[in-house]
Amino acid sequence: MLRSLCLSLALMLPVSSALAAEPAADPYAQGRALVGDIQRIVTPNGVQETFEVTLGGARQVVNVRGADRDNPILLFVHGGPGAVEMPVAWSFQRPWEDFFTVVQWDQRGAGRSFPLNDPKALAPTLKPERYRDDAIELIEQLRARYGQRKVFVLGHSWGSIVGLMVAMKRPDLxxxxxxxGQVIDFRENERQGYAWVLDRARADGNAEAVKALEALAPYPGEGAFAIDKMSTQRLWSIHYGGLAAGRDNADFYFRAPRLSPEYTPADVKAWGDGSAFTITTMFPQLSDVTFAGVTRLDVPVVMLLGRQDYTTPSSITEAWMARLQAPSKAVVFFEHSAHLPMVEQPGLVLQALVDRVRPLARPR
Structure with a gap:
């Protein structure tokens, strides 16, 4: 199995050994139970449920939480492919649930959805358009299940490719x-991220990093992306804070599932297995993903960007938003965040969702 399993944006991120190999005993069971009890939804009109849906012929797992089911739905489309957010959401999502009914969805081949389908049958379906259509099917089911006319879609990293494709195809939803962590042009994303981390390594006098990074040149190059090259680039990008500002590793993020009430150790293993499966199957397809030519969307657009994000450089999205025509648009920067503002600056992300996003909901 690849050492780099869990991703953000179809980008290889090295997983800590703790996630890759859970101990035989489960020392975190009591902690998970405590977190689950603290976060239990007890309001009379609240919702807290996990269920399976079939989307595009594939069984997939959905978790829904909110203090008032009459609040607007917010569908979180996770990164990767395969980097599920459901087991990390306990660390930042609970305050969102006072204002939204929040949906976490383990996409096809990912997390708790991975063991539900035959990988050999699933592999030919792993294409961006299929994920987009899965999301549209899920939105339709959520609207019917909770009596909502429209929903919010929040796409993070790889999920921002899926989410933006949904906005383009079905703005009416x-x-x-x-x-x-928005992806606008995948190849340009890689070019800028590589140039940044190589500059940082040179300025730091890090001979090991410089040698490893210079060996990748030209990066990302022409044609399909190479997984091994991107894995090396991400290793050093994480080291210099391109994933989480001010941190030289991602252990805090990848170890969070240990305390997730929604994930058992077996589910955590499925996360790693599904991530390896989806990235090796899909990665060559993603090199030409670009929205650079999209100049209009028929739906309001809000970008929540980490100023220090060099996993998906935020300057690319900022320039694209300046060109975009939409019913309304806004860019909110988080100055002390990189690629994970929801866990790096959770209070300010909540404020942005309440002040900039929630007012855009229309009555049912």
Whole structure:
């Protein structure tokens, strides 16, 4: 199995050994139970449920939480492919649930959805358009299940490719589209991220990093992306804070599932297995993903960007938003965040969702 399993944006991120190999005993069971009890939804009109849906012929797992089911739905489309957010959401999502009914969805081949389908049968279906259509099917089911006319879609990293494609194809389903760690042009994303981390390594006098990064040149190059090259680039990008500002590793993020009430150790293993499966199957397809030519969307757009994000450089999205025509648009920067503002600056992300996003909901 690849050492780099869990991703953000179809980008290889090295997983800590703790996630890759859980101990035979489960020392975190009591902690998970405590977190689950603290976060239990007890309001009379609240919702807290996990269920399976079939989307595009594939069984997939959905978790829905909110203090008032009459609040607007916010569908979080996770990164990767395969980097599920459901087991990390406990660390930042609970305050969102006072204002939204929040949906976490383990996409096809990912997390708790991975063991539900035959990988050999699933592999030919792993294409961006299929994920987009899965999301549209899920939105339709959520609207019917909870009596909502429209929903919010928040796409993070790889999920921002899926979410933006949904906004382009079915704007009628959305109150607004929210991007976080937004991908606009995948190849340009890689070019800028590589140049940044190589500059940082040279300035730091890090001979090991410089040698490893210079060996990748030309990066990302022409044609399909190479997984091994991107894995090396991400390793050093994480080291210099391109994933989480001020941090030289991602352990805090990848170890969070240990305390997730929604994930058992077996589910955590499925996360790693599904991530390896989806990235090796899909990665060559993603090199030409670009929205650079999109100049209009028929739905409000809000971008929540980490100023220090060099996993998906935020300057690319900022320039694209300046060109975009939409019913309304806004860019919110988080100055002390990189690619994970929801866990790096959770209070300010909540404020942005309440002040900039929630007012865009229309009555049912």
């Amino acid at each position: 959305l109150h607004a589209y929210i991007g976080m």
